[in-house]
Amino acid sequence: MTERSASPPSGSRRRPLVILLFGGRSSEHGVSVVTAGAVLRAIDRTKYDVLPVGITRDGRWVLTSDDPGRMVMVDRRQPTVEQLADTDRGNIVVSVDPTDRTVVRGERGAAPKVLGEADVVFPVLHGPYGEDGTVQGLLELSGIPYVGAGVLASAIGQDKEYMKRVFSAFGLAVGPYLVIRPREWHSDAAGARARISGFADAYGWPLFVKPARAGSSIGITRVDGREGLEDAIAEAHRHDAKIIVEALVQGREIECGVLEFPDGPRASVPAEIPVPDAHAYYDFEAKYLDSTPGVVPAALTDSQTHEVRRLALKAFEAASCEGLVRADFFLTEDGQFVINEINTMPGFTPVSMYPQMWQASGIGYGDLVDRLLQAALRRSTGLR
Template identity: 45%
Template structure:
């Protein structure tokens, strides 16, 4: 039976364009004999627009923006059993695939809405999505789980504004240079700066606080950037590992999504012991945030063979330059099969949830 799949993409986020590219790649990979694909576009102003069922592949992201097409909807209309609509065209979606990156999508907000609507959805739940988005909370959970990671400090904007000099001094005393300044709740390397002195640190604080009220500053680790894919629910499995070899100073937004000017080495050259260490840490991190569906776990691998976890991404990109689908391709899972597996994991998790008692 054909599965009615709602693809939610766009979003009110600085990563809006990234989401469009992810949606385009997923649509091109889906088997339309198995899925009835319904595009649901969230504009950068937060308006929801539902398009007609796709009859064929989409050629570019402009078509996905549904300009002049589609119907403005309330997201609650996605479950017609709870909120019946007048139009029969907006009937119930079987499962939703949130292809959203950043705040207002990857952070648990959409996931919470879908939970309330009792609609199966691909990927992580509310807790894992929120924890995976907030780098400060994430690192606290990793520390509790005993995972090795880089040293870091964090600030909220109001505290920094009251004591800027003390904030800068704390970074210098605790971490030194070089260091990386990042918004706490953003991905795709948006708003990230590498700092080598006080002047660059000041500029980095200002830029990062433009994207979030909380920022995190991490020590620079000398090591290889290693990534691994994780899929599953209660019994997650891992892909081969890959290595990021940016030709620039670090793997920034442009390298990830625009020019492809980065070498992705898959599989990465690691020893069996190093792979096993990374695999075990990735699964431990997945369980620490109560993950489900998928994550991409990012590590630093030092010269002495020790792995430090950097972060997990609960909705990794699916663009042609993205590491996550490439890792699984080299593991033996092609892109269409990967998407189908993620959809099935969503349906399996939803079925388990339906067995939970809600009365006493």
């Protein structure tokens, strides 16, 4: 990793310093590292300086290698920040003084070293402690602009229950669901099981049991009958104390990307996710390990394409999003679009659908990265 001087030569104009922030404490740590590698390959080094900062699985911020060739899956194994970091080089510290954007590396037995002055952070973090408003709140305190949604939108986008509540309030159709909160489970697990059974009686099997605040399909189980329910609940609880149970929505899976432009957000051409033959649904392995291809653009009528793009923009505005969003829908047999969820920092790996949809819309990966950074630089922190 080449360190950057905090002060450019007199009379020169320095390039904006981008802090590429990745890894994190969530179960999506490895996906985030792969995403960071793709961004490092694409970012224009004649236009930006980049400081790759990884968050280890135990939460430490460390300087890492900037070699994207080390940030790839090998034999279906995901890379980690720990593999990329020089642990002897100390932790990275970002000031919470909004008048001071210096990034410092603290070392044991040595004076702290200033690595540069941050102009923008690109947090390619997925899941809790990164995509849920926590890091966004820290960056607001620090006064450093960042790519993507603010604190509120990030929190809404991470919590499947409140996401659905917001969408319903704005008139978007959502599928039937049931939420089991931690207090209910601990005080009356039998009652919670009875509520799930009643939900199954009302909507039928299969059901999908999910962690309420996780992503990349991690911790999700399709349950085809009562005999599989306990294991599904236990698996969801491994990732989150709050779980959500959803009824099956019969329909085609349609996705649409939203990107912020200077004149406002625009929607991409939509894509379709066919259910892969080897998987019961579009799970983590289908997304990232088997690289199940989506269909871009989706085979929709002009009116359906117009409608899903309209709804994606409506979801973007409903949750007060900024920067980017991937909105996921089901197109039912009666022609209705039912929104499943949004992702405020969608998968950004080379096989991810968000970049593919914008590629089909005329914006390549490198241009997409640049537009996101420029949108962040145009905004200031504060109440967003």
